[in-house]
Amino acid sequence: MIRLHVVDRASRGAYADALAQQHALRRAAAEEGGCRALRAIDAAGRDRFDTETTRYLLAIDGDGQVAGGTRLLPAEGPTLLSEVFPHLADIRRFARGPGIWECTRFFASSRFRENRPLSRVAGIVAAGLIEHCLEQDIPHVNLVVETYWIPQMAEIGWRSRPLGLPVAEAGGSLCAVSIAMTEEALEATRAAYGLAVSVLARPRPPTLPDWARPGRGLTA
Known part of the structure; x- marks a missing residue:
């Protein structure tokens, strides 16, 4: 089953292969x-915003x-938004500071795309x-x-709040929006894609030896 894994600075080493694939x-x-302005990446598929503070959300299958x-x-x-497209x-401008995030580089592998309007991936x-x-208490992105x-x-079901008017850029038309991250948006998204349960991968707790498990301690 495909699950969405959150990769941050601390877990990056464990996801080295997945990040290279990404x-x-x-x-x-x-x-x-279509828009050349959004295609500025290097030969490895990175751009200048792939830094130590970047958080990656990767859909990974069982293999x-x-x-x-x-x-x-x-x-x-x-x-x-701040450096290239202010x-x-x-x-409306856009807020900056802790707890505010920008979502970029949304993609789906052609290998997993389906012949239907809404791709499950x-x-x-x-x-x-x-x-x-x-x-994470992030109210919008x-x-x-x-x-x-x-x-x-x-x-x-995503409620987009425009931050400005659309602008013609090289090869396309771009706009900046803020999307509310709400329970209603989650329910609507799940319904649109036929998802019934959480898709987030949960880290497994460490396996304890028998003697360290509750109720299995050493006795005199």
């Missing part, structure tokens, strides 16, 4: 994309294959993103997206 898949997704994912950038540091938020990434934000994604996000 960067290669992101490069392939960028080459397929360790990455099926899709996205990443979260802390808005207290450099982000795509003009997209010329009406995309649903796992979308639902898992909201689950993670709810658990900012996104820079191609404008045609706005009605598609509305279709799965």
Whole structure:
């Protein structure tokens, strides 16, 4: 079963292979994309926002294959919106600081795409993103997206708050939005993709030896 794994600075070593897969898949997704302004990555599939503070959300199957994912950038540091596209938020602006995140590089591997309007892998990434934000008390995330994604996000129950007017960029039209991370959005996303339960992978607790388990201590 495909689960969404949260990879941060502390767990990065355990996910080295998955991260390498992710960067290669992101490069392939960028080459397929329409807007050249969002395709600026290096030969390994990285850009300047892949840093030590970046948090990756990776959909991984039972064989360790990455099926899709996205990443979260802390808005207290450099982000795509603050460094490249600040003009997209010329009406409402955007908040910066601890607890505020920007979501970028949403992708699904072509190997796992299905011949239907809503890809299950995309649903796992979308639902898992909201689950993670709810658990971490992240009230909303900012996104820079191609404008045609706005009605598609509305279709799965995401309430987008425009931060400015759409702007024509090289090869496409972009806009900046804020998406509320709510229980209602999670329920709507699960319903749209046919997901009944949590998609987040839970870390396994360490296995204790018999003598260390509750009720199994040494006796005199």
